[in-house]
Amino acid sequence: MDARFGKNNLDKPGKSGEPSDASRSNKPNRPNKSNRSGKASKSGKSTKFAKAAPVRRDGGLRAGCARGSVAPGAFFCPIDSKCGGCEWLAVPYAEQLKRKQHEVEGLFDGLLDSETAVRPILGMDDPRYYRNKVVSPYVGIWDKKARQMRVLCGMYERGTHRVIDSDECLLENREAKRIILTIRDLMRRFRIEPYDEDTDEGFLRHVQVRVGHTSGEIMVTVVTREDQFPGAKGFVRALREKHPSITTVVQNVNARQTNVILGDKERTLFGPGFILDELCGLSFRISSKSFYQVNSTQTEVLYCRAIEMAKLAGTEVLMDAYCGTGTIGLVAARGVDGNPGAARVIGVEERPDAVADARNNARHNGIKRAEFVAADAGEYMHRMADEGAPLDVLMMDPPRAGSTPEFLKAACELAPKRIVYISCNPQTQARDAAFLVERGWRIVEMQPVDMFPHTSHAENIILLERR
């Protein structure tokens, strides 16, 4: 079974089932040229783009909605049939939670015993507008009636490179979405041309907006094909006049003809070039490329539950494997809800930029008992096992592909008291759990968390202890 549940399991990294690589778009690989439309051809005229469908502004709760086909308790979005971001939008939210619970439990069939505490899934009170990161492409189409170029922004139509022009999305932070639209409107004034992926011409490729859930700080990253940004100062001034909540603007240059959204080179146009946000009472620095969970409300729920499950007494050596920017490890070092936290935290992560963020985050929060290593988690664990290093609690949060036999074997050799395994893909998590169960571990507790309402993705935490 696919890790995401239901029939329409098209592989769409990005919007749902949050990516381990935050800088990829959610569109598929480029189809044949003849299939692509919705943007200007070489002559500047659009070929087949269907009329843009604007989204209702009320967020589409069924109660106030004119459409008869939406179930009570479900949400309505006029572009749902095209977009593909929310496979389960037509399913009432309570029912979505039931299904996720059932599907996750099904994946662990045969791995749970009669004493495993299977907790009910933790859902959201209001499962709308939860995405703190919004990314939009900008494409030009020839408007026959107006006899001029029109710029579209929004999301890609399911399985295509066509952009669905939309002015609201039920998942995306609303201020972020408004900023995306303002930029579209400013493009004419500042003579900014949208990028055309067929001809590899034009200037503005994408905009990424990140919003600090607690701080309210906002970072706008403007992805351009070229380095030179004529009129950048005036553009940033006009944007900030409309949105004073913007605290920093970054230009990211991506000159490659690729699906990857962000390029390597960056320049700060306004503000510090990063935002700060709070999670579980700690402050984190987020740059345009940092991995940061997209649903902050549920991230706090997830981290608190995972750290509770680790049952820390203030004396443990804890490993935060696949640690990203160190968020879980730092919260574990500090402790939650009066719990004393770990005595020492070692974070391991393969991306050096994320490790640099993690170290900064530790310094910034005055946490001295956490250290971070840039390494492959499997190799690092293997070295630790060879050295017979002490380890009391292993927390792991691998990418969708799950962990590796090398990592899991080393975990068995290190024999921590507990393993807390967090996963955004319960299918690979169940595979890895089976590996551990065969080697004498048992699943003591399981806690699904709904990080991605209206999609078929589920997050899951399991606690393992040796039999």
Ligand SMILES: C[S@@+](CC[C@H](N)C(=O)[O-])C[C@H]1O[C@@H](n2cnc3c(N)ncnc32)[C@H](O)[C@@H]1O
């Ligand atoms: C699902 S994210 C978890 C990040 C972090 N725990 C959080 O909550 O923000 C998985 C992380 O594993 C990292 N990663 C992937 N493969 C790895 C490997 N072989 N060794 C170490 N880190 C890896 C990715 O770069 C990513 O930061």
